Amino acid sequence: MNRSTLCIYVFLSLLASVLNGQNIFGNGNKRTKSRRQKNDQSFPQSPIMDLLMQTMAPNFVPRNPGDIFDILRDRYPLPSGLQSPFTEYDYIIVGAGSAGSVLAARLSEDPSVTVLVLEAGKPENMLTDIPAIAPFFQRTEYSWPYFMEPQQGVCRGMVNQRCYWPRGRAVGGTSVINYMIYTRGRPEEWDRIEAAGNYGWSYSDVLQYYMKSERANLVGIPNSPYHGTSGELNVETVPFRTPLIDTFLEAGRMLGYPTVDYNSPEQLGFGYLQATIHNGKRTSAAKAFLHKNKERPNLHILPMAVVSKVLINPMTRATYGVQYVRNRLQFEVRARREVILSAGPIASPQLLMLSGIGPKNQLSRHGIPLIQDLPVGQTLYDHITFPGIVFTLNVTNVSLIETRETTFSNVIQWIQYGDGPVTTTGAAEGIGYIKTPVSDDPDPIPDIELISIGGSIVSDGGSGGSKAVRRGMFIREDLFDATFGPVDATDTWTAFPMLLHPKSVGYLELKDNNPFSHPRMYGNYLTDPSDVATFIASIRFIQALTETEPFQKLGARIYPANYTTCPGLVFDTDEYWECALRTLTATLHHQISTCRMGPKTDPLAVVDPELRVYGVSRLRVVDSSVLPRTLSLHTNAPAIMIGEKAADMIKGTWD
Template sequence: MIRKIKLFILGALLTLSSGGVTNDSRDGFSSEEQGTLKRSYRQHPLIDTLLQSVNPKYEPKQPDDFFDFLRDQYPLPDGLKSPLSEYDYIIVGAGSAGCTLAARLTEDPKTTVLLLEAGKGEMFTTDAPAIAAFFQRTDYTWQYFMEKEPGVCLGMINKKCFWPRGKAIGGTSVINYMIYTRGRPEEWNRIAAAGNVGWSYDEVLEYYKKSERSSLRGLEDSPHRGRKGELNVEFVQYRTPMIDAFLEAGRERGIPTVDYNAPEQLGFGYVQSTTQDGKRVSAAKAFLHRNKNRPNLHILPNTRVTKVLIDSMTKTAYGVQYVRNRLKRNVAARKEVILSAGPIASPQLLMLSGVGPKDHLSSHGIPVIQDLPVGRTLYDHISFPGLIFTLNTTGMTLSESRFAQLPGVIQTVTQWLQYGDGPPASPGAVEGIGYIRTPVSNDPDPVPDMELISIGGSLVSDGGPGGSKAVRRGMMISEKIFDAAYGSIDDTDTWSPFLMLLHPESFGFIELKDNNPWSHPRMHGRYLSDAGGKDVATFVAAVRFVQELVATTPFQRFGARLHRAQYPACRALPFDSDAYWECAVRTLTATLHHQIATCRMGPAGDPQAVVDPRLRVHGLRNLRVVDSSIIPRTVAAHTNAPAIMIGEKAADMIKEDANR
């Protein structure tokens, strides 16, 4: 146990003190801002000494190699030194959908699958849910930035929203906050009604249940939960008193405490997380770890796919081009190429391969194979994390400064490693989820327009002298603006709900920067740009709802008071006015990494569709997209569980099509 604790703390130091900001990810930043980014990744001089104390044979290596002996390994089976030249299926991207799909397709020992991933294997430091924020700015992520746009992300470094996506075996499930949500029945039924046969709520529910291994106390008899799947879902064992205040206040306001993933009614509930005994369960842990030694499943980490190979005459995909160890190679697919690279990389790869908007591809000198609206629709869930309430009690919330001091941290880590509880088990301090309909909603169906994410603290819980400031840095909030707004309450006991807009009217798009596969694409969120201003009005209405919620007895027991944040851009506006809150939301506009619809699903004849309801790319043969980019419209869900469900459903469709 002592060695395990030592390794964990060492691994945490390594992971949190390094990582890469590529030149491309710094594009558009001033020299001063680039210096700030570089300082975030400075290597601690004691790391080599610490490594040698664990492994006497360790020799200092380049930064990209520091973690190799701690990472999950995926050697090719049967002693192979290199992959085969041909497989039945090639899956690009080992994220939530890709891991699921690879595991299901290789259940048939006669089916060969090559799974290609640009990132590396995870390490056991990612198991700790509490430090999820740290991984947003390590080499486990693609360091994407949204293009600078007027009136949003004003409080972020260089006024650009940060869009980290997972770059690991396991994808974004290695760095996310492990929140398990599915979407409301009405939302999936609308998707099916638009011509997407097979995607109604009852139909997707069976695939949610297939993956799930529910360990939710009190819901053992629920007909909506799965119990025999690979993905563990549980209630978080460690809670602060603030979650009980949140749920009790909801009941006082007539909002029931429910299983928020059940279809019957909206309400508040304890967060359900993809963890097991307080430790993260990534898609890789759930679907690959027990299957990675299958002789018919070959997994290549650190492998960058640069192009899908498509015969322009027959419009048939027959393989991919990839770069590994600085060598460019081709590999062939006998049956299908499947893109599971996520809502940014999948559309980028399609466009680089000649599949996308004709005029856009031609402008970059890319021969057009199929003219499709790839990337022309991009929805995202944005949040406002700046609604913070101070408390007149101490020790009631999660505080990094309180739990990170030695020797207490050793006792805390020991308890978590042995029993799966204590502060490390809290998924980024998220404790509860609440769905509400604000007065702004004109939806005829009982669909929420706002999600409240109850935090056992707030943005200031990671501060104080020597604090990591991981949450604020993970969002790339400007230090100057943060200090002006929250410096007076930094590292104090507070409570906050993150407000997440579920069904924005605004939507953006993604396009290529150039025809270089190593360049990041240009991402335009176009947040809060709807002509009618409904998105802003929904945020303001949610703020008013929370103010009424906090006025109830459960919160007033803790003396909860709204903090008067002094945002520099909002100082001329009366505090607590609607205009002030609009300015606040435009200052702290934060993505929750739920981009969808960039490879939009729709039937033949849908001018916005890229793939059909069986996820086949329109007009092409042997090419599918299987990830969250196919979801055609917003759903009330964090996208990890839907991506896994999509992988499950796609596996069955692929097997059915192969047997026809």
């Protein structure tokens, strides 16, 4: 790394702290995993950004004067000196997210075809490389600020009692702002998808595509037959760990859950987090699949281009292009072969409906001419969590506390060696899959995923803390302070329970016919009583974990949070936990099924097993919205896999 690049990295890392009002030279501690310098000097919190920019690049004038990060962003100029895109391409891909990035890279491998990628967001910048500040990006220009429609009895502790659903708005999509967790789902779940009529989607089918993308470097898992080593997507274990992760794994073993590679098909268990990082830095889908291919003369990538409509001949129902808006001007571009929607589980169904494909009554209500009557948006599943189970510890310096970790020496350690606390993926350290006693599934399929945190929801607080996690969830500040104030920014531990297979089903519909309006999204969280029962069973399991000797050595005690939304309820009763759950109901950003895949006999199917939209030719949906049912996974890895598999299907169609 040359000196100027080093300076920029230092600047970016320090700026991430300054933006959140932190003292980057805060007092250190004696933990052996990280050295700190003691210094009482505070970093200026006001004109420092201007000062640093003038110091780093005194003659710099940004292309976009209102964008101070302009110099730091990746660039996607049209290749070969082109000043404007073509008017016609073989393939048009809408969205450069996890699936769209892969698809663009694979289709453009053939130099005889042309590929256009239209992305509504901007290219990522060097700040997004920093794993530890992932929560910060939930409320930035890199996120679509979606909100679920108000629902009585959930998200009661959130601002305006509405659940926040951020989705990635960037070249790289949600892989630019997520927590980088890499999971694939259980074999039985994929086999059930194929058994329902989705040919080619069994576990053995999808495994080869997972492995095709993967370049695994997993400490303790050498030469695994279930991991690829020559792909573009780096999957690695996080280089920095607190003592809490080994405590979590040891406690799991004591309760009968072995330490495993949780992405292998062999058994349920607990394991160290596997993440899409490389040398301690985020590996987004754009970085893995687009950046090194952006100079291909047949691949054109247009950031900040919002597609407003898919163009379909109403007589033949053949897709022939798209309309898009860029720099406040509207354009049309034609597709010789196919248009492929990879805009994600919210924008892809919205765009289908705006283009005349969707429920007949809904389109008629908004004055949209009907092309094809399909149940677009009528199925929506999501993974939700409850972040309010906090255990205090009587041992200091074993957990991550933001104000303690944000030091100059830690930033330098990350820059120079790619390790240290800055590499933690938003403090997530491990994954555990459990099957609670209330599960009625006869197969070895978990109903809860536990995400072991190297701290808890209070780790981002205290004087000078960014409070990025709680703000990223839109938790009301007054409620948070009243509930967790006494333990804010102290040594704690938690595991976030993720409800893997909710029985509650939501839906999505248009607000109006304006492509710049957000759709109306209904999560219907916790409307099925079995979902509440599963959550409570997971809380009892987490409590049992902390009663084991490994956690008791740390003095783990559950914090009796006093929720202002739950007056009069006795702490630790089932009624108390249900009220707490309904207060802090948080999404994990895994919406699926809004463009559900299924055979013709499936009345809820929008696309067929080759991801072609029913009743419309030359149009596919290729992203996580096609997943027909819930799976035990985070959706970034399967979206990339779907892009890999779809590329082969599309090539097969046009060979």
